[in-house]
Amino acid sequence: MPLIEAKDLVKEFRRVRPKTGAFSTVRTLFSRDFEVTRAVDGVGFAVEAGELVGYLGPNGAGKSTTIKMLTGILTPTSGTVEVAGVVPWRQRERNARNIGVVFGQRSQLWWDLPLRDSFRMIGRLYRVAPARYAQNLDRFVEVLGLASFLDTPVRQLSLGQRMRGDLAAAMLYEPPILYLDEPTVGLDVIAKERIREFVAGLNAEQGTTVLLTTHDMDDVERLCRRLVLIDHGRVLYDGPVAPLKEKYAPHRELVVQLASPAEVVVPNADVVRAEEGRVWLSFDPRTTPAASLIAEVSAKYEVTDLSLVEPDLEGVIRRMYLEREG
Amino acid sequence: MLWQLRAGLILLGGAFRATAQYRANIFSNMAAGAAFQTVGLIGLWVILNRFGEVAGWTMSDxxxxxxxxxxAHAAWAVPLNQLMEIEHQVREGLIDRYLVxxxxxxxxxxxxxxxxxxxxDLAAGLILLAVAASRADVDWTPARLAFLVLAILGGGMIEGGFQxxxxAISFRTLGTSEMRFxxxxxxxxxxxYPAKIFSVPGQIALSVLPVAFVAYLPTCALLGRDSGLPLPDWAGYAAPGLGLLIATGGYLFWRSQLRNYQGAGS
Incomplete structure (x- = not known):
């Protein structure tokens, strides 16, 4: 049985349609004319225990709304969710003990209290046995490097420090499920890497099931084996990362540096970009092996340097979104 | 239930330590509270001194x-004062973290x-109540004292239930602070004031609303006075029960409205 299962999930938001013209404010106040937005429109997927799934989509696609229904914050308009056998919004308190939640945009910690104090309160609220608590805290302090700011009030922490604190707080009671909503947003490269390492470790060592939303494709490439892509509240793709790349980005690129600028013409490859003697050639590896293309180019032109570029996920996703819009 | 109480104490401990970080604020707030209540008491004293008697009620009554x-007001304001934060917390999506x-x-x-x-408020209420109770023309049997305590809790629950x-309407992201105020x-x-001093429509309004049940009717019951309202004599004794009913209704409504919470952002 899957650990997280969502079926035909729909969430509609209703708000009064604003009026324009004379007395618009007063008329809006008494209006019964509602505007309904479907933020999530029939989303369904299942996550097995131990998976690390990337839940992706452009801004406004319905990612956060889905996560909020999975965590029990929002009640869906229709559809069902079961997380570890619990309907999140009906049994919030039971659900809360099964999940860790980290929202990149908003801290779960107590703003005016030292980090250590927030941890202690979390430990008591989740009834973690004292020995277990001390053991977990020690481990997180070491792995996440919290020692230097453990006694600093949360409001004085940097974003990277705060995120690490939030992650530790979400895992202190060892929930089997961890939801991460944009955990690396606004962080520097080193802080991002530290968080990725931690999440990868949780998944690999403790078998924590992780559902991650992010706009950072490096997060996904580094962490996720499976993607669920949504847009306009619907699932566009659900599956492993590699086939997605093959489907949406079948072409590779060969970048060659010429000794002197020249017009490059080779069969089976298109010039997609050229500047100051550097030429980007796009080709299909299924029909044109890279080796033969390199040989062909080297024979016709004087090449000083060359490199092969793998398609990155960012380009794949961009192409998917564009295709969808068009 | 017991767990909620324990969890509440854990959270309250944190809130207290957080408040203690702003020491100047604590003292200025306490001073403001004390000043406000002193002004209120002086106002009452002036009125009673000036008139001596209102609708047959003496100053001690x-x-x-x-x-x-x-x-009774303090009995709801002490535990429920954070309700004033609700609009802000709903609009900013801060309720999110309570739900997980x-x-x-x-x-x-x-x-x-x-x-x-x-x-x-609580201190001022208790001091005034203690002084007034000792001077009022009431034979304080244990039963009457018990009723006084129940009346305080009932009055608090009537006002608190409404509040x-x-x-809870704030979950529909509507402003409710004006209504609550x-x-x-x-x-x-x-x-x-003794509800008797108002005209008949006013008396009916106060019975229905039910302002009269908070203090007036229980006081009538304690003093053995006729309330003068179009209500049976035992109405004063029913006040604590009514309080329980209104508080329960308020809580059930709160729970039903929580479903409408929409969070902030997408």
Whole structure:
């Protein structure tokens, strides 16, 4: 049985349609004319225990709304969710003990209290046995490097420090499920890497099931084996990362540096970009092996340097979104 | 239930330590609370000294009622004062985090911060009540004392139940602070005087609303006076039960409205 299962999930938001013209404010106040937005429109997927799934989509696609229904914050308009056998919004308190939640945009910690104090309160609220608590805290302090700011009030922490604190707080009671909503947003490269390492470790060592939303494709490439892509509240793709790349980005690129600028013409490859003697050639590896293309180019032109570029996920996703819009 | 209480105490401890980080604030708040209550008491003293008697009620009778009402007010304001934060927290999406913790969201909202000025209300109410009770023409049997305690809790639950219900409307992202302020003002303005002094439509309104049940009717019952309202004599004794009913209704409404919480952002 899957650990997280969502079926035909729909969430509609209703708000009064604003009026324009004379007395618009007063008329809006008494209006019964509602505007309904479907933020999530029939989303369904299942996550097995131990998976690390990337839940992706452009801004406004319905990612956060889905996560909020999975965590029990929002009640869906229709559809069902079961997380570890619990309907999140009906049994919030039971659900809360099964999940860790980290929202990149908003801290779960107590703003005016030292980090250590927030941890202690979390430990008591989740009834973690004292020995277990001390053991977990020690481990997180070491792995996440919290020692230097453990006694600093949360409001004085940097974003990277705060995120690490939030992650530790979400895992202190060892929930089997961890939801991460944009955990690396606004962080520097080193802080991002530290968080990725931690999440990868949780998944690999403790078998924590992780559902991650992010706009950072490096997060996904580094962490996720499976993607669920949504847009306009619907699932566009659900599956492993590699086939997605093959489907949406079948072409590779060969970048060659010429000794002197020249017009490059080779069969089976298109010039997609050229500047100051550097030429980007796009080709299909299924029909044109890279080796033969390199040989062909080297024979016709004087090449000083060359490199092969793998398609990155960012380009794949961009192409998917564009295709969808068009 | 026991767990909610324990969790509430854990959270309250945190709130207290957080408040203690702003020491100057604590003292200025306590001073403000004390000043506010002192002004209120002086106002009452002036009125009673000037008139001596209102609708056949002597100064000590009115003081008993005022003390009962002030204590009942504190009985809801002390635990429920954080309801005033609800609009802000709904609009900013701060309720989110209450919903992913293993504690009742209302308990978390109420223990989010410690406000010391409401303890000023409580102290003022208790002092006035103690003085008035000793001077009033009541034979304080254990049964009457027990009823006084029940009346205070019942009055608190009547006002608190309304406040909780009104606050719950905020989950539809509507502003409710004006409504709550208005209701509180009605209870403050009309709850502190013998309802007898109003005309018949006013009396009916106060019975229905039910402002008269907070302090006036229980005080009538204690003093053995006729309330003069179109209600049976035992109405005063029913006040605590009515309080329980209204508080329960307020809480059930709160729970039903929580479903409408929409969070902030997408």
């Amino acid at each position: 009115v003081a008993l009622m005022y003390g009962l009402r002030l204590t 913790r293993p504690v009742n969201p209302l308990v978390q909202l109420l223990t989010g911060r410690v406000r010391l000025n409401v303890f000023g 909780l219900g009104l606050a 208005t209701v509180d003002t009605i209870f403050n303005l009309y709850g502190n």
